[in-house]
Amino acid sequence: MTLRTIKLPPIFLFFLLYALLVNTEGLMAQTEAKLSGYVRDSKTDEPLIGATVQLVGSDLGAVTDIEGFYTITEVTPTTYNVKASYVGYESQTKFNIVVKSGGVPNVNFTLSESVEQLEGVTVRANPFRKNEETPLSIQRLSPEEIATYPGGNNDIAKVVQSLPGVSGSVGGFRNDVIIRGGAPNENVYYLDGIEIPNINHFSTQGSAGGPVGLLNVSFFEGVTLSSSAFGAQYDNVLSGVLQFDQRDGNSREYRTNFRVSSSEAAITTEGPLFKSKNEEQSNTSFIASVRRSYLQLLFQAIDLPFLPDYWDYQYKFTHKIDKYNELNFTGVGSLDNISINVPDEYSPDQQATLDQIPIINQWTTTAGISWKNRFKDNSGFMTTALSTNILNNRFEQFDDNVNQEGLVFTNNSQEQEVKFRYNLSKFLADWTINSGFIVQQSIYSNESELVDADRGFSYVNELNFTRYGIHSQASRKFLNDRLGFSAGFRMDGNTFMESGNEIHKTFSPRLSLSYELDKERKWVASASIGRYFKIPPYTVLGFSDNNGNFLNKDTKYIQSDHLVAGIEYLVTPSSRFSIEGFYKQYEDYPVSVVDSVSLANLGGGFSVLGNEKVKSLGLGRAYGMEFLYQRKFTKNFYAILAYTLYKSEFTGFNPEEYLPSTWDNRNLITFTGGYKFGNNWEVSARVRYLGQTPLAPVDEEATLNSYPNIIRDYSRQGDLLLEPFNQTDIRIDKKWNFKKLTLNVFLEFQNAFVQQLPSEPNYGLVRNDDGEIVQPRQLTIIEEVNNSSLLPTLGIVIDF
Template identity: 65%
Template sequence: MQPKYLLALAGLFLFNLSYGFQSKAKLTGFVTDAKTGESIPGATVRLVDTSLGNITNDAGFYTIENITPATYSVQVSFVGYETVIKYGVVIRSGGIPDVNFQLKEAISELDEVVVIANPFEKIEETPLSIQKLSREEIATYPGGNNDIAKVVQSLPGVGGSVGGFRNDVIIRGGAPNENVYYLDGIEIPNINHFATQGSAGGPVGLLNVSFFEGVTLSTSAFGAQYDNVLSGVLQFDQRRGNARDFKTNIRVGSSETALTFEGPLFKKENEDSNTSFIVSVRRSYLQLLFELIGLPILPDYWDYQYKLTHKLDDYNELLITGVGSIDDFRVNELDEFDEEQQATQDQVPIIKQQTNTIGISWKNRFKDGTGFMTTTLSNNRLENDFRQFTDNINQTGLFLQNVSVESETKLRYNYTKFLDQWTISGGLSLQNVNYENETIDLVNNFQYDGDINFFRYGFFGQANKRLWDDRLSLSLGVRFDANTFTNDGDNLLETFSPRISAAYTFDAQRKWSVNASLGRYFKIPPYTILGFTNNAGAFANQNAEYIRSDHAVLGLEYLVTPSARFTLEGFYKKYDNYPVSITDSVSLANLGGDFSVLGNEPIASVGLGRTLGVEFLYQKKFTKNYYLIAAYTFYKSEFTAFDPDVYLPSSWDSRHLLSLTGGYQFGNNWEISGRMRYLGRTPFAPVDREATLANYPAIIRDFSQIGAERLDTFNQIDLRIDKKWNYANWTLNVFLEIQNVLGSDIPEEPEFGLARDADGMVLSPRGLVQIMGIDNSSVLPSIGIVIDF
């Protein structure tokens, strides 16, 4: 069939869709007490600026019917509680999840005063440097491509690796492995496919955004329950599966297809089930596209995710959740010679990875409503087969290998008690660590088999209190961590980790507030470091120390309207005991942003570091048909190696980070959104051309010159256009996403390869040449389809 007829049919199809019957929709959900989890019957739920609403029943459940599909603000109120408004709630005819609310008790001297909760929710132990995203904000983020790691990179103070095919999360100048990730309170080691072992990152996220109730990012102040964190905590809250009906979500994007299915188990007629599930599987077809257009790499992956919730009774609940991936990164034989693609084919690793995390949690709420306790048992496992060859096509000439299995089994216990205006919590964690490693590194003359098995344990306590008619909140916390492997690891006093935070609201209208935090945090070095064995068969890094980071943050917040705010924050981070590579004389804080393995080498815990900066944010929730986030961060990040007096810029010292994100909704369910990101000139370590030629295709860098050269500034604008059609019991969403709309040149480090003739044959004698004229300013359009029913 000729193209013109295809276009005509497509136009006719869209015409019919746009003029089809638009069904009415309904909104459901639960309203509970934010502290106790108790249901709140009789709460009023209404759609703002409409006459639609309802009252919650005895179970705290509400239903609002006959809603015209659109985006609304939803308000919930009840006597004695702060009124809560959720902005930007998309209501559609098919597959909409429950929209749940947690209300906090209102503390006011005047009973008739209506207190509106701050929509930019704070946590007592983290009153500043915190961002929350709803599931709708995540799913429709421009330039995010349904990838949570890319979405997070647009938040204030968060950047990514520049110019690379990666998803690193760089928070306020800290290394990628300084962050921790939690899925419903269960720690997961990484959120990306093809992860860099010992660090983080990877080209594609492995979490399905269809699961999320919301995401919370803390970037400078952390509760004492979190261990092993230096820069950021990302908490992913997954929604429960529907306990009444079966629902399906199908998403087809530019690189993958995802299927999500949810519903009740063991359901009795006309009753909500006590057991519900939600499960998804995603499959990449990126490798097929890359092979079709002749690119030198073929990234292939699967991932899966699930959550099972079972209500034992009114006070006890079990939750089972898990996530995993199967990754295969290989090369594609080129049809014709291209010097850039040939260099990529030469230098990329061959990677096969499998990851799996599974956990079970039991939450027990006390019958008198004075607290709860949570017990979690989980296991995460990474199998990594990483190899580099002199001939990647035939996989011959092995010169670097890391075949390893990394496993953690964790038991966590948390007890929380409410005493008047105090909230007291405490707990412990116990982990068994097993790390097996077979390494061949012919470049640095290391070859060993390592196997370590040891325990990590920790204790924490936290106390929060609200004072002066809820105008002042205080939080004090302390944590201790230890392990049975490192030489001084069982000394709890060495990891004494205190933290304090406070927030004060100046005026009765609660528009102006000042927030501050001060804390000390520790992280055990990666297992790739601890498991390194020298050629004599000894664990060379058993004397490694916990990395220490001291944080001080001060911020001011002003609520312009109930849905908009300004914030201004200053922050300072000071590092100690950072691992320094004995081989390359560089702080490992500068590494981890490539597709290698971080830490398989001897180190010394002598590095220092410091990061300081200021951050400005304006944020407006979705009202009057648009939302807007504008954030600017200026920071300076630098680290030492063996000389404590010589600070060099870190690999993440971009100095300037600017992001603008916004969206506008037109009539008839059309929406346009955009994102602009600007990153200052980022330092890099130049290639040591002589050493690289001697070891090619291994790339050797001169880390003594880090900061002597910087990349050009990074600037990219992404657009997204969405159109939704609502029909009886199902919804269709078609979106067009255009990345790098202006065709900006993406800065990249100079690339080198062997000198070759026009046919791709290596010239003799061998020489190393810089590859010139690479054009990476492409505009990248993609189309996606989302179906809910």
């Protein structure tokens, strides 16, 4: 399925530009703003009293109070770099902080204790923070980078694709996160330590991708991606851990953010709860949002054959019981619906989409409570979390989607997890010890039917079992803090799979080392090795025969061994070069019995992944090199440039025959950068290049017999190569600061240079000019739709 872009007349673009660029400075009064936040110890979370916070390049600054809180007043609204310093600690600078007259989130710092250095040696503070557990293959995005990401349309899943080694599916209306040649379902996602099963609306069950992100970018204090060297506390991960750090709601005053973009409207509000008039701040705060799509209105207006409609919500409540104890309540959820819209005029490509589009009714919810207890002697802390998440998915396809007649496939299922996590962090002399466990109840039910002579099934089942795991990791620095060391392990088991309780088979060791090669600490070499495991999706575990007997109880945990090494050079206090080599080797990947293809090649479509008989026999490997240049905001300019050269391939039932995977694009180039002019103008751009995409060609005879199901010949995986993907998105931002209110208007041009975007060959039935099927039925390739259009979008953000 391909989403057609919209061609707008040049005069419309002219008026949009004129409305954005017109001089409105005369409407503005002289405004001032303030900047606030907390400075704390990075280990103990203790407030640092008397720390200095300064706006770099200005005389403005402040000193923290007894709570570690600071406020800088009489600030001219613009962009600053903000530096926090404290005696005996390494200074920290936060870059690209946009100070506005309305609704500026707190800018918080966590400082690390410094070590003594030789006289006459200037140690350069590294703004690209790491830790001993994950010294490489880790990237972070700041709140401002998230909010102004060009071409992202406030979609966090698209924003993540600006990070090195991360790509999305080519062609179609998709939003997958593919990391270094791994499948979309090889990643895990955490929201303040609470795991969420997916980050997209209309998610593909058994995988994680979908067309639109469901997390609100206004919530985040930062996003962190680990593409290897995973901490032992993370289970069920093979390719990437994405951590979304939410802001605490403002505990002193109420603030609101309202956003309208090309596809949705969103409102976010935050503030204190139970705050009395004589208190400066409350011990309880909240931040909450709701978003509403109007894509369905746009799609109906341009006469597309399907109408996606969604809502989502997100919230966080924080309550500080006392100085050492804190509770957090976090939740996120979505309501998704895809309905059919019959176009007014017949066209072959629209009819093929109308034939093949599924009817989806889906809702998701995740809710969790976590308790963090800091020990009074500052020797560590413990975190306890209880959470639940549910995915309810009704997925249907018919011979006649318009009248919903002639059932082809139905999947009416629900996945629910109830998780209890405990993690203890202890500081023993120079060592940091992390250990803990997880106990999880997994509940899965499905009523599924596929009407197909060769692959059909029909069953109703319920699955209820327990998953569990333990982990431990030890880290410290040696040699005057120049050598970082971390080693750990985890083991996982479950009560369903035949070998599920043999937890020694999932023993997952890992080791990471980093060494600062010079006294100035400009050069750092790092390496890590580890073994990681993932349980197959519930759609695989719960697949049954027509009598309700589970057919995949003999599957195994998927295993992936990682070896990564790299070197980083800190060019300036705000820029770095790095190069990494990586190797991932897979074992026991599920292979489809019917199609003889590894499930590693699937998950990028809108159907259900894994609802079939499999065997845990597949092998795989992904390896390559990654180059990165990153410059934090200095002299009005910031940029991330990355090039990843890699190969990704997997086997079916023949362990000697490696075939290129669907994600084996070989070359990935990403650039994201921007320049800030005076008067709060900003121009930013994103450039993406992805090499050819290998696919399995369509088996036309089998497809004709199973239409509207499209059947591929996976024995010829890689014979079909889509052209390289190349797209440039440009964004122009302008902010106006009024008294206690900031207006941000942005204009985006997606596919600014009108590149032809690759798409898969589209198949449909031969029809006459009236759209009636010609008998006997024949399959035909639909003429390719022009995907080279420019897509302009206009957005408005109001903070007050």
